[in-house]
Amino acid sequence: MSYILNRILSMLLTLFLISAVTFAVTNILPGDVAMIIMGTQSNPEALAGLRESLGLNDPLLAQYGRWIGGMLSGDWGTSLVFKEPIAPLLLQKMTASALIVLLSMTIALVCAVPLGVWAAVYPNRWQDTASSSASLLGVSLPDFFWGIMMILLFARGLGWLPSSGFVDPGEDVLGAFRHALLPSLALGLGLMAHLTRMTRATMTGILNQEFIRVARAKGLGERTVIWRYALANAVGPVMTVAGLQVGYLFGSIIVVESLFNYTGMGWLTYQGLLNRDIPLIQATVFVVAAVVMLANLLVDLLYVVVDPRIRLS
Amino acid sequence: MKLPAAFRNSKGMIGAVLVLAILLVAVIAPMLIPDDWATRMDMRARLSPPTWAHPLGTDQLGRDLMYRVLLGAHTSVFIASSAVLMSIVIGLPLGLISGYVGRMTDNVLMRLVDTLLSFPALLLALTISAVLGPNLQNTIIAIGIAFTPYLARIIRGEALRVSHMPYVEAARTAGNSDRRLIVRHILPNIMPAVIVQSTISLAFAILAEAGLSFLGLGTQPPDASWGLMIQASRDYLDRAPWTALVPGAAVALTVLGLNMFGDALRDALDPRSKGAS
Numbered sequence: 001m002s003y004i005l006n007r008i009l010s011m012l013l014t015l016f017l018i019s020a021v022t023f024a025v026t027n028i029l030p031g032d033v034a035m036i037i038m039g040t041q042s043n044p045e046a047l048a049g050l051r052e053s054l055g056l057n058d059p060l061l062a063q064y065g066r067w068i069g070g071m072l073s074g075d076w077g078t079s080l081v082f083k084e085p086i087a088p089l090l091l092q093k094m095t096a097s098a099l100i101v102l103l104s105m106t107i108a109l110v111c112a113v114p115l116g117v118w119a120a121v122y123p124n125r126w127q128d129t130a131s132s133s134a135s136l137l138g139v140s141l142p143d144f145f146w147g148i149m150m151i152l153l154f155a156r157g158l159g160w161l162p163s164s165g166f167v168d169p170g171e172d173v174l175g176a177f178r179h180a181l182l183p184s185l186a187l188g189l190g191l192m193a194h195l196t197r198m199t200r201a202t203m204t205g206i207l208n209q210e211f212i213r214v215a216r217a218k219g220l221g222e223r224t225v226i227w228r229y230a231l232a233n234a235v236g237p238v239m240t241v242a243g244l245q246v247g248y249l250f251g252s253i254i255v256v257e258s259l260f261n262y263t264g265m266g267w268l269t270y271q272g273l274l275n276r277d278i279p280l281i282q283a284t285v286f287v288v289a290a291v292v293m294l295a296n297l298l299v300d301l302l303y304v305v306v307d308p309r310i311r312l313s
Numbered sequence: 314m315k316l317p318a319a320f321r322n323s324k325g326m327i328g329a330v331l332v333l334a335i336l337l338v339a340v341i342a343p344m345l346i347p348d349d350w351a352t353r354m355d356m357r358a359r360l361s362p363p364t365w366a367h368p369l370g371t372d373q374l375g376r377d378l379m380y381r382v383l384l385g386a387h388t389s390v391f392i393a394s395s396a397v398l399m400s401i402v403i404g405l406p407l408g409l410i411s412g413y414v415g416r417m418t419d420n421v422l423m424r425l426v427d428t429l430l431s432f433p434a435l436l437l438a439l440t441i442s443a444v445l446g447p448n449l450q451n452t453i454i455a456i457g458i459a460f461t462p463y464l465a466r467i468i469r470g471e472a473l474r475v476s477h478m479p480y481v482e483a484a485r486t487a488g489n490s491d492r493r494l495i496v497r498h499i500l501p502n503i504m505p506a507v508i509v510q511s512t513i514s515l516a517f518a519i520l521a522e523a524g525l526s527f528l529g530l531g532t533q534p535p536d537a538s539w540g541l542m543i544q545a546s547r548d549y550l551d552r553a554p555w556t557a558l559v560p561g562a563a564v565a566l567t568v569l570g571l572n573m574f575g576d577a578l579r580d581a582l583d584p585r586s587k588g589a590s
Contacts, residue, residue, distance in 0.1 A: 017428040025440060136576075140516070140568040142523050145543065145561040148550065156551055251435030255524050259547075269436065273443040273530060285440055289431040296431075 004301070011297055018289045019071070023064050026282050071286065077279035081271055086283045090268065094287075096166055097257070097264035099180050101249055104188035109242060112192045113231075116199025116238075120207060121226060131196060138193025143252045147186035147259045154182060164261035183260045187252055191245055198241045202234045235306050243299030247292040325577025331570025339390035342383040352376060352535055362555060370555045372545060378559045385537040385560065389567070392453055392532070393518035397511055399457030404464030405507065411465070412472025413495060423469065429462040438521055442530045452531045456521050460514055467510050471503040478502075505582035512578055516571035523564050539564050 034050040051057055055066065070077060076086040119131035155163030161182050169176035206212065207230055215225045253266030261267070265284065272280035354374045361371040369379040411422040429437070441455035475481060481498050489497075525531030526540030534541060539560040546556035 013424070014428055014431065017424065018431055021428055021432070025437075026444060136572060137565070137569065140572055141561070141565045142520050142527070142540075142543075144524065144527050145557075145564065148543065148547070148557050148561070152550055152554055152557075247431070247433045249433075251433030254436060254439060255528060258528060269439075270528060273439055273528075276443060281440060281443070285432065285436060288433065288436060292433065293431045 007297060007300065011293065014293055015290060018293065019068050019286055020064070022282055022286045022289065023067060026278055026285070027060060027063070067282065071283070076283045079272070079280040080277040081275045081280065082277075086280055090265070090283060090287060093263065093265045093268045096168075096262070097253055097266060099169065099176065100184045100187060100257075100262065100264065101246075101253065103180055103184035104191060104249065105242070105246075107184060107188035108191035108195055108245075111188075112195035113199055113238065115192075116196045117203055117226065117231060117234075119196070119200040120203030123204065128200075132200065135193040135196040135200075138189055139197065141190070142255075143186055143190050144255045144259050146189050147183070147256055150182050150186055151260075166261075166263045179262065183256050183262050186256050186259070187249060190252065191249065194245060194248075195238065195242060199234065199238050202237045203230060206230045206233050236303050239302060239306065240299055243296050246295040250288045250292060322577055322580075324573050325581070328570050328573030328575070328577060331566060332574050335386055335567050335570060336390065338383055339386040343387050346380055346384060348384075362553070369559045370553065372542070372556050373549055373553075378542075378556065381537045381542060382539070382559050382563050385539045385542060385563065386567075388449075388532055388536055388538045389519055389522055389540075389564075392449065392456070392522045393515055395453045396456035396460065396518045396522075397514045399453065400460040400464050400514065401507065401511060403457070404461045405468055407461075408465040408468025408470075409472050409495060409499070409503075412469040412474075413476050413491075413499065415473070419469070423466075426462045426465050426469075430466070432459075434459040434463070434517070435521060435524055438525060439528065439530050442525055447525075447530045448533055449536065452522060452525055455525070456518050459521070460518065464507075464510060464514065467506060468503060471506045472499055475499050475502045509575060509579045509582060512571055512575035516568045516575065519564065519568050519571070 034047050074087055079086050115131045119128040122128050151163045154161045162179055165179055167175035167179045215229050254270050257264050257266035258270045269284045354376055361367055363370045367377050371377055411419045438455040438459040442451055445451040476499055484498050522531055523540035526538045527544045532538035532541055542560035543557055549556055
């Protein structure tokens, strides 16, 4: 119990630090919100007035206090580009992204684990070469390049799937799935390659251990040895890596959603960055970092469930 | 140094050849190819498929893709290596101090590093680039800062491991100063890890530069950059798929080479990770 309490306290501290870093990056660096709102040609008096009314002349600490207070109380400010309150906008886009993040994670895990195991079970044979070469190629190509290839093949070439856009699953489940599939594949391929490499490395380590030799020596079938004994021990490390990849995914969705015009969190972040919409950037960056941190916490806690050897102290 | 071992397997060899070839192109291409060859527009040959006159085809403005991709190597390699160098210059002392001094210093520094690690590297780089204003120099700064925490974390782990080795303890007991311990005993022994991580970071930095430029928040036109070329190809995919394939292949070959070489280096320098590639 004290372990969990400890983790939560540490999480709160990290959240605070994340907010400070977010605020620092977007504020200390040059760039003037008033100038962004009114344009570079606006008259100096109007600019000064706007700065005053936005509180930009207050000390940075006071501005930070106001911002973090707003974030905590659910008032996340108003987007300069969309002219809408940020909180509902962000939540709506997050649900759109959740669909492709979960879908790509599922695609990646379902393919990567068998491929990695396969490579580890037949080291240096054709199975290993095929799986390892494919995953090496997978980690070497940018996600947006996969995306472009898929648009060429599945959308333009074969005409099976739409090449861009987002459909709300609440209105049309099949349409939402069809629009989410290509972006998820583009995201999932790179992830799958990373996880395949990781699974292979972990399984290779485990298959060389004593207890596997014992299991084989006492006559257990190879299937039982690999899937029940070895894989059970590989689940933890692979899960940890998958959890770490959540951060990678939230970076990649910016590129992939922009490519597919899929209006989710990544697309929103990109619009904010392109237009230097500082309040929107602050909110999205903070939320993404917080989500990544929570995902890693969740993995750590799950680890305890999956691996009973870990005693919490 | 066990470096040559990395070239002994075919994967390391292919990787090394690829990396060398691209480095050579990056350095030599700007000297041999006049700048205007990559920006010269041949309006009668817009979106031309590969021909004798244009071996890799042309883009939407009739610019020769071969020259553009060769000169793009310089931009990509320069940005990526400067960014990785920057992350080493910041991350190495941070990691060393954290791992060597330990206690409170370690706690504070690593808390900061962990915080930075919560931000996806690409998001952090994009944000810094957007706030500073996208150009070549700021792209380097953005990627360099985004990669620093990863490097600092790995160096800290290595420094921690090495500083508790018996030979370091012995050197300390013999009356060596902290500075001498770090420079003479710890630094040389964490270099293998730094080299491996730098190679892998370089691969990621090439991808990051391509991503930033693809989104318009990295290298700016008229500079030739692989990410920019892929972005420009988006509107002409149906008619001229080679405009995307040529720069895409350039990115893939570079990153593939770096990854293969990095894997082989790691296997050669760190026997514990044998087969972990």
